[in-house]
Amino acid sequence: xxxxxxxxxxxxxxxxxxxxxxxxxxxxxxxxxxxxxxxxxxxxxxxxxxxxxxxxxxxxxxxxxxxxxxxxxxxxxxxxxxxxxxxxxxxxxxxxxxxxxxxxxxxxxxxxxxxxxxxxxxxxxxxxxxxxxxxxxxxxxxxxxxxxxxxxxxxxxxxxxxxxxxxxxxxxxxxxxxxxxxxxxxxxxxxxxxxxxxxxxxxxxxxxxxxxxxxxxxxxxxxxxxxxxxxxxxxxxxxxxxxxxxxxxxxxxxxxxxxxxxxxxxxxxxxxxxxxxxxxxxxxxxxxxxxxxxxxxxxxxxxxxxxxxxxxxxxxxxxxxxxxxxxxxxxxxxxxxxxxxxxxxxxxxxxxxxxxxxxxxxxxxxxxxxxxxxxxxxxxxxxxxxxxxxxxxxxxxxxxxxxxxxxxxxxxxxxxxxxxxxxxxxxxxxxxxxxxxxxxxxxxxxxxxxxxxxxxxxxxxxxxxxxxxxxxxxxxxxxxxxxxxxxxxxxxxxxxxxxxxxxxxxxxxxxxxxxxxxxxxxxxxxxxxxxxxxxxxxxxxxxxxxxxxxxxxxxxxxxxxxxxxxxxxxxxxxxxxxxxxxxxxxxxxxxxxxxxxxxxxxxxxxxxxxxxxxxxxxxxxxxxxxxxxxxxxxxxxxxxxxxxxxxxxxxxx
Numbered sequence: 001x002x003x004x005x006x007x008x009x010x011x012x013x014x015x016x017x018x019x020x021x022x023x024x025x026x027x028x029x030x031x032x033x034x035x036x037x038x039x040x041x042x043x044x045x046x047x048x049x050x051x052x053x054x055x056x057x058x059x060x061x062x063x064x065x066x067x068x069x070x071x072x073x074x075x076x077x078x079x080x081x082x083x084x085x086x087x088x089x090x091x092x093x094x095x096x097x098x099x100x101x102x103x104x105x106x107x108x109x110x111x112x113x114x115x116x117x118x119x120x121x122x123x124x125x126x127x128x129x130x131x132x133x134x135x136x137x138x139x140x141x142x143x144x145x146x147x148x149x150x151x152x153x154x155x156x157x158x159x160x161x162x163x164x165x166x167x168x169x170x171x172x173x174x175x176x177x178x179x180x181x182x183x184x185x186x187x188x189x190x191x192x193x194x195x196x197x198x199x200x201x202x203x204x205x206x207x208x209x210x211x212x213x214x215x216x217x218x219x220x221x222x223x224x225x226x227x228x229x230x231x232x233x234x235x236x237x238x239x240x241x242x243x244x245x246x247x248x249x250x251x252x253x254x255x256x257x258x259x260x261x262x263x264x265x266x267x268x269x270x271x272x273x274x275x276x277x278x279x280x281x282x283x284x285x286x287x288x289x290x291x292x293x294x295x296x297x298x299x300x301x302x303x304x305x306x307x308x309x310x311x312x313x314x315x316x317x318x319x320x321x322x323x324x325x326x327x328x329x330x331x332x333x334x335x336x337x338x339x340x341x342x343x344x345x346x347x348x349x350x351x352x353x354x355x356x357x358x359x360x361x362x363x364x365x366x367x368x369x370x371x372x373x374x375x376x377x378x379x380x381x382x383x384x385x386x387x388x389x390x391x392x393x394x395x396x397x398x399x400x401x402x403x404x405x406x407x408x409x410x411x412x413x414x415x416x417x418x419x420x421x422x423x424x425x426x427x428x429x430x431x432x433x434x435x436x437x438x439x440x441x442x443x444x445x446x447x448x449x450x451x452x453x454x455x456x457x458x459x460x461x462x463x464x465x466x467x468x469x470x471x472x473x474x475x476x477x478x479x480x481x482x483x484x485x486x487x488x489x490x491x492x493x494x495x496x497x498x499x500x501x502x503x504x505x506x507x508x509x510x511x512x513x514x515x516x517x518x519x520x521x522x523x524x525x526x527x528x529x530x531x532x533x534x535x536x537x538x539x540x541x542x543x544x545x546x547x548x549x550x551x552x553x554x555x556x557x558x559x560x561x562x563x564x565x566x567x568x569x570x571x572x573x574x575x576x577x578x579x580x581x582x583x584x585x586x587x588x589x590x591x592x593x594x595x596x597x598x599x600x601x602x603x604x605x606x607x608x609x610x611x612x613x614x615x616x617x618x619x620x621x622x623x624x625x626x627x628x629x630x631x632x633x634x635x636x637x638x639x640x641x642x643x644x645x646x647x648x649x650x651x652x653x
Contacts (some may be wrong), residue, residue, distance in 0.1 A: 002259040002492060004201070006227045007116045007130050011206060014138055015053025020045050023052035030055055031063050038065035038566040042154070044193050047169060050204045050230075051152055058145035058208060065254065066153040066178055068187030073449060074183070078442040079149060080175035090367040093355040097176050099238045101386050102217055104360055104405050106240045106247070106488075113251075113491055114225040121226075122490045122497075123614065133232075140219055141234055144173075144208040148440050151178040154192040155185035155245055157203075157253070157312070157326035161428035164265055164312035167195040168203035177207060177242050180357060183411050184329040185245055197475050203252055205244035207233040215473050224248055226255055226491050239331060239359070239409070246331065250310055251489045253326070258496055261314070263503035269486040270311040270430055271295050273423060273549040283550045284424075286311050286323050287437035287519070288485040292469040294439065294521055294542075295485075296332045300344050301542040304421035306334060306431055307414070313433065315504065319511025322430030329413045334361065335406050336373030341539035344418045345410075354416030360385035360405040371404040377634055434512070434553045439519035440467035440482055444527035445599040446520045448537060448592050449545045451552060451559065455505035458516025460624045461565075463498060464607050481610055495616040502618055515553050519545060528591040536592055544576040544584075558605070560645060561652045562599065563631035567593050567645065579589060595643045597636040606631045619630030 017023050027036055042048060055063060064079075066072050070130045075516075077095075080086040086095040112128040113121050116150045151172050154249070157163030167188050170181050188195055211268050212214050220235035222244075231248040233241055240247060253267035265420040274282040282304050289295040299308040307325030315324045318473075339346045348354050349369075349588045353454070362384040370378050381390040385405040395401040414420045424431050438461050451460035462484040472557075483494065490497045505513065523536045550570050559566035570589045577584035604625050612618055 002226060002255050004227060004229070008134065008228070009069055009228045010114070010130070010134050010137055010225065010232075011050060011053045011057065011204070011228070011230055013134070014142060015056035017049060017052040019049060023048050026052050026055060031065075035063055035065045038067055039152070041189070042192060044196050046602075047192065047196065047202060049333070050169055051171065054206050055150060057142055058150055058206075059143045060145035060148050060173060060527055063150045063152060066151055066182070067189045068182065073179075073182055073317065076151065076175050076178050080179055081404070083175060085174060085176035086179070086295040086485075088367075089363065089369065092352050094369075094371065095357050096361070096363050097359045098385060100212070100214060100217060102214060103220065103236065103238050103241070104385060105238065105407050107220055107222065108488065109237065110220055111222040114227075116227065120493055122487070122494050124487050124493060125353055125491065126492065128223065133225075134220065137223070137232060141206075141208065141232065144234060144457050148173040148208070149175070150176065152642050153181055154187065154189045155181060156188040156191070156195060157185065157245060157249060158194050158324045159186065159426050159428045159533060160188070160191050160195060162312070162324045162430060164267075164314050165195065165326070166199055166201070166203060166249070166426050167192050167248055167429070168205060170205050172205070173240070174207065174209050174237075174242060176357070177239070180239055180243050180331070180411050181245060183355065183413055184243070184327050184331060186328050187280060198547070201229060201251045204228070204230040205233075205248060206230065207236070207242050207244060209237050209242070210235045210407060212237060220625045222248065224251055224491070226252070239411070241485035243331075246310075246327075247489060251327075251491050253312065254486065254489055254497070255491045258492055258500045260502050263507050264315055266313040266500070266504055268311045268313060268484070269309070269489060270277065271299035271308045272306035272311050272433070272557050273299045274304030274306070274424070274431065275546050276303040277547075277550045277554065278556065281554075283434050283553055284323070284431040285435040285437060285546065285549070286313065286433045287439065288462065288465070289439045290441075290465070290485045292484045293467055293485075297341060297539060298439070298519070298542055298546070300342055300419070301546055303419055304424065305344070305414070305419045306421060306425045307419055314430070315507055315510050316430070318561065319509060321433045321510060321512070321514055323433050324428070324430045325425060328415075328425070329411060331409055331411045334374075334408050335404065336372045337371070338373060338375040340375065340496055347418060348412050348416045349410060354412055356542055357411040358409070359411070360408040362389060362403040371408055372402050372406070377600075383406065434514050435549050436514045436516045437519050437549070438462045438465055438485065438517070439521065440465040440485065440607055441522045442466060443522050443524045443533070445596065445603050446518055446564075447567060447595070448523065448541070449518050449548065449568060450518050450562070450564055451549070452516040453561075453565055455513060455516065456620050457501065457624055459498070459501045459505055459619060461518045462501065463586070463621060466603070481607070493616070494614055495618070498621065499618050502620060515549065517549055519552060523592060536588065540580050540582070543580055544573060547576045547579070548572060551599070560596065562648050563628050564595070567648065571647065593645050595632070595635070595648070597632050597643060598641050601629055601632055
């Protein structure tokens with residue numbers, strides 16, 4: 001369960017500011033007249049106390065209240081460049097940020113939920129008792145901002161007025177963090193009080209990079225206080241650990257949807273994008289995939305892009321499922337982004353028309369960025385995430401250092417992207433979601449696309465995601481279960497989150513139920529009778545899979561009935577592949593859409609065994625697994641371990 005404002009508020013306790021009078025006295029003492037005047041617009045007393053206690057605890061040299069004005073933004077950029085957090089590049093409004101070489105992904109091993117003694121959290125998460133976190137923060141965060149500027153920012157996670165939008169405070173000593181926040185989030189300085197009053201709460205994020213040395217990295221922590229909706233980040237530089245409006249606040253939003261808006265709202269690790277179909281209609285998708293598994297590529301494949309990472313979803317009064325992107329920009333992985341697969345992004349990255357913050361790529365002598373997989377000629381030397389770089393350089397692990405970190409990123413505003421639908425993205429009514437997808441990294445088991453026959457089977461698709469570990473998480477290895485691609489961000493019991501999923505998609509208020517699909521781009525030749533790890537598909541195929549789902553959502557195409565769900569017919573895919581100037585031979589279709597029964601049954605058994613360790617899971621999960629397993633075994637008894645689409649059609653008759 002979730003109980004707000006339970007236990008000591010560590011920020012308030014360590015800051016020691018208990019009254020508005022004391023807060024105002026501190027502001028007069030520590031803020032110059034200009035920033036006092038800026039802060040005077042904010043009347044929310046809880047927010048003012050949070051800001052005052054951040055000042056009292058961090059002990060910064062000065063405070064800059066960030067209003068989102070061009071003057072404030074210019075000042076933030078100037079400070080970031082002066083500190084060395086960013087460096088200007090050759091292209092106008094482009095800059096480079098390098099994280100510490102040892103901290104270029106989420107520090108999952110040092111990320112904890114602050115909990116009360118009897119509070120249960122997800123078995124997939126790490127926790128620290130409130131008293132222990134209090135002692136740690138007292139030791140390391142008191143005075144951590146001495147000699148630095150504290151930036152105070154006000155942002156909205158979503159369009160103002162949307163039912164699922166939540167305002168947030170960003171309190172950081174990093175100009176790079178505030179600069180990134182300005183790109184990624186809607187400024188709420190003018191509307192913060194009204195939005196906070198409408199919602200009833202706001203998120204608070206307190207961060208300091210500290211001295212920014214390797215020696216301090218062992219003490220780095222990301223703490224998330226569920227009870228007080230407050231995050232703390234110290235001795236960190238990577239945006240995934242410092243820009244806490246992102247995954248830190250996403251965790252809180254998941255909590256609130258699970259426990260406070262059960263069956264009515266979801267907070268998901270999903271892209272939102274639209275596909276134009278027959279008659280010019282636009283069908284919106286929300287799709288989950290773990291970081292580094294093609295989520296941004298899928299989002300960009302749409303004709304009407306909304307967002308690439310997060311979605312706040314709710315059942316609207318008209319019975320539709322609606323979604324907004326809590327962000328207004330992308331913090332996207334650039335590995336393998338190239339003109340062939342990602343033309344919209346490449347125009348932003350290679351043509352002068354928008355602001356971009358690069359991270360952990362190679363910068364050549366002309367201050368031009370380069371990265372792995374861009375299909376361009378690379379320089380023989382430059383500076384990258386490991387310092388001075390040259391072709392053939394060997395790293396500490398004894399392996400050649402790539403030109404860019406696999407988790408290298410680019411941060412930019414969505415309005416710069418050619419297929420962005422700003423009108424829908426900023427509409428507080430949200431995008432009408434008719435298709436929900438789930439995808440991971442699966443080299444040998446599931447077909448490229450399949451559609452659940454019932455909402456319950458759709459929930460189970462999300463519960464069954466697996467993915468190879470990616471560079472987004474420091475220290476993670478192997479193949480992992482990734483329920484809903486949201487498991488790292490679920491604070492409470494997984495059973496409660498799962499139950500909320502079943503309740504939303506089965507809610508009688510949801511009159512226009514979306515179709516729910518699995519996607520898999522990572523089948524290999526070696527897993528389908530050939531040799532090697534080369535993929536059976538390519539990036540541009542994504543448009544075909546989304547195009548078929550768009551048609552299926554409107555009942556325009558038939559499908560093959562199978563134990564795992566509906567599969568597309570070859571003739572329908574041939575037409576869609578023709579639309580991207582590509583042939584789709586039947587033998588490839590058979591390889592991609594034959595059911596490899598032993599693999600699927602083994603995957604079900606793996607999921608059942610793992611979920612059996614959880615407490616109080618909805619029985620419906622196991623009922624779906626058991627029914628699918630039995631039907632698959634019966635199918636194998638008729639046709640053998642590999643069942644082709646023709647045999648599936650025969651069985652359906």
